Amino acid sequence: MYTRVVPEQCIACGLCQLKAPEIFGYDEDGIAYVKLDNNQGTKEIPLPLLASFKAAYTACPTGAILRNDQPFPKDNKNSD
Ligand code: F3S
Known part of the structure; x- marks a missing residue:
């Protein structure tokens, strides 16, 4: 994840x-x-943290937290 x-x-x-x-x-x-990865979405969430991640994901009132089974594409905005 x-x-x-x-x-x-x-x-x-x-x-x-x-x-x-x-x-x-x-x-x-x-x-x-x-x-974990400076908000790049490229580092897998360590297994021991998955439960707390899911709690945060469901708690966010605005849906600002994205999740994906694959690494997210690189964010060009932040690359030099
Ligand atoms: Fe976190 Fe912002 Fe949602 S602080 S819970 S990502 S609104």
């Missing part, structure tokens, strides 16, 4: 980090991102 956050959809509610602090962090504006 792979995940990333759509920053435009995050309202900084804080639930994802409450549920899965190992996976989600916040930038200086309180917008969530995936700590």
